[in-house]
Amino acid sequence: MDLAFLHPLYEHPGPWASVYVDTSRHTADTPHERHLAAVAVARELSAQGADDDTCVAAREALEELRHSSEPHGRAVFARAGQVVLDPPLTRAPDGSLVRWAPLPHTAPLLELAGEDPVCVVAYVDRKGADFELRGALGRRGAGSVTGKQWPVHRTSTSDWSERHFQLRVENTWEHNAAEIADALAVCQEETGADLLILVGDEREKRSVHERLPKRLHGLVVEAEHGAGSRLLDEDVQQARTAHVRQRAERELERFLAARAPGDDGRPGAVEGVPALVEAAREHRIHELLVRPDGSDAHREVWIGEDPDQVAVRRTDLKVLGEQNSWSARADDALIRSAVATGAPALSVTPAPEEEVPVGGLGALLRWT
Structure with a gap:
């Protein structure tokens, strides 16, 4: 998935409201049901600590979908009282997802708005x-x-x-x-x-x-x-x-082959949060692989203001000279880093007997 369309999300500081809604069902009661859903989303954002202006912006964006005939759904990303991005989905989400966090929760897009072959x-x-x-x-x-x-x-x-x-x-x-x-x-x-x-x-x-x-x-x-x-x-x-x-x-096969050290003694792929964080800091992620059910996806990492300011421990950021830091999900932090360096991301689902990438996060590497 080409992540270039996400650039507007990383031109502004957080925190962010991230909302995913299903618009696949269409009945006579749909407009009223979507109105109630919009109100519920605003209430949930408020409960998670979102400011009033952002709650209103998210609710109004969802209210505009009351009569929409979109076949799948919509994602809404808002901050500081403004909706910054609201891409349509190519698959309906499993119910509504509402989150208020330092980074926009973009990881679900890999499944819900990812590969959309024309x-x-x-x-x-x-x-x-x-x-x-x-x-x-x-x-x-x-x-x-x-x-x-x-x-x-x-x-x-x-x-x-x-x-x-x-x-x-x-x-x-x-x-x-x-x-x-x-x-x-x-x-x-x-x-x-x-x-x-x-x-x-x-x-x-x-x-x-x-x-x-x-x-x-x-x-x-x-x-x-x-x-x-x-x-x-x-x-x-x-x-x-x-x-x-x-x-x-095919990409998973490339990843598996690249995990072994090459002629220079270095692997062409890594997995696990510590190795990926290091690769992100060094701008070496060529393609990010995410397994939706992976245990590492929601693992806590620490981020600074810039995309390459990411660490496993908060103290590591201070060593790097970053004074401000926030906790974030590993998948969202790595996607931010991938967007900054122009790397694509791909959702992968391995065969039942495999667990690849281990923990659910991996990357093919570029060398600089």
Whole structure:
């Protein structure tokens, strides 16, 4: 997950109100229920020590969602009476989450607004293709391409002239497949799509797939649906979920391989809070890995005003020359450090027999 959108949260000092709300249920009573939920959130923030202005700002931001048709939910981050960031979620949270703390509680975003692969679905036939952009927040048309319209159908005779005609049909198919592949490559570049789903007859899908640039081959999924079919939302969601899972598995494999010392005797990955805190101070986190159920995620660390001012013990910050310090969750402190150095973060769920990273927090390292 690219964390650049979180920069506004670290341009201001805390404390912060962090709220995650579910907007996935829609009934006649929804506006009233959301009003009550907004009031309850403000009351909970106040009970945790938030100032009145910030409580009001959070409540008003949630009140604005009373009639929202958002399919999943929203996160709200506020301080000093102002909402600084309120990103939509791509998955509904399990109930409301309300927190008042020195740092914004951004760790849940890795699961709830993390990998959100955008898909281009290409409905392919012998004459061309229609493209549709699909994501967590809906669908829209993304263009079309029309190839040669004649001849496109074979005959069954063995007459020489008919065999010549069939060769022209073959040439038309190949030409149209190349046209579709070129247009699909342009569509992917323009939309930044993470996944390309081909729908159509087997031969047509394969012909287009083979003609796509090699850089896109790893993004292609050939749907089981034949020509004339339309992908349902659940079909696209399955493909998107599989894409996210496979990417996380690849990164986890990289992490496991990098834990062993390299030729220079140093590992390319670390796990556990002390090692990660050291890496954060030295700006060496290349990619942060977070296991949502990890025991270290909520472990207490100490932070200063700057992102690289993080320590396992409060006295360590004083040794580093930081006079002001606050306690924070390890995952939120490490995410702040990752944002400051441009490192991405990824939520990983290992196989049941594994516990990787140990404690739930790990990182691939960069060397400076």
